[in-house]
Amino acid sequence: MTAPRITIVGASLAGLRTAEAVHAALPAARITLVGDEPLAPYNRPPLSKEAAETLARDTTAREAVFGKLLLRSKLSPAALSLRLGSGAVALEPGGVRLADGALVPGERVIAATGLRPRRLPLPGAEARRHVLRSFDDLVRLAPSLRPGARMVVIGGGFIGCEIAATGRKLGLEATIVEPSPQPMLRALGPRVAAAMAALHRAHGVVLLTGRSVAGFSDEGVILDDGQALAAEVIVEALGSHPNVEWLAGSGADLRDGVLVDDRMVAPGAEGLMAVGDVARFVNPLFGPEARRTEHWCVPGQTAKRVGETLAAEAAGTALATRFAPMPSFWSDQHGMRLQAFGAPSLADACRVLEGELSLVGRAPVIVEYLRGGEPVGVLGLGANPAALAKARARLDAALTETLTA
């Protein structure tokens, strides 16, 4: 048998971890990792936090900042062929067509193409408008993060709240415009979101909730009620689109990412798998609905599953376990760590296990999230890691019980 050629599209955390998992499962496989950015795989969460702060304070520190983001790889250059600087445009029989015209062969193609930021489809203020997904985005944004500058963040999700908090730390004026009644409402639920809103206000962030952006002027942003907000820096933090256009016509279900089964294989598209932010899959811990999950942990978890699938295929055996990864995510805002396990966004109620929500940012708080009375998530806000680890272990036990029930 000749060594299989496996092409992974997306030189990201998901792409790199998948390459490592493929190599561990099939040591003879010839693995190519394709990326549209000219950079080797790097870590994105610090872009709105530490990396933004460091690069804003010293815009010449680009190499040092990137050096910290760069992901260490267990693979030698011989085991992994990196093809950077040209993205995939189409899946063709036999391989992946790149923007530069080349065809990268692969009997098996693994999509790790992730997301791109949504933009407001409104003209104006182009030079002041930013997004924050890539290192290049940060390099463009950092010089405008100057003390005293006025920053308007459009969208009060995690990225928006993080960059607003970083802006305040750097001495900017920061305003968040968010159409829903609270920031991070969908992710955290109304009670915790209200507490986080209070924390942002206490740190000088102006929160304009229930408002949206109607347009841009030369001076800044114009809201739906006609109010003008002057801003030297505008950050669009409106969520993301999955990068699936290159898979059009492949046969895969591309409604909101790439639908994959329990093995990370895309039904309908021969030889296609997907991992990371772009993969939509059923997690039996949370019921029968397939979802995409935009957490840092997902690339590692889905990559590991690809390795298990390929190893089982090579051995001619069935997969020994179900794919039921425990989600987790974190955020750092105003010097406080939020850390969640499970799926708080699916909850219909929450209860405070430790501390008080009115003290968020001043004292540790742990919140349990419930759906239909059953635990579905846990969140620590400035919590003691040991106490949170215990709450997480209880959640893990409860969710695993539903799995086997």
Next chain:
Amino acid sequence: MKVDVDMSICLLHGQCVIAAPQVFSFDDDGGLVWVAEVDEAQRADVEAAADACPEQAILLG
């Protein structure tokens, strides 16, 4: 094999405690403690812990 954690970059996410609970744990004050020398049987767990660290703070030797 040797296990070390660069505490100057560790932010106490606790992913290592989940991935390799026999090697990494929190003390009652929430500080991270770990076993500095583990045997080869634990390599897979320890490597999973290093991969799961969002700060790449775990150093294996």
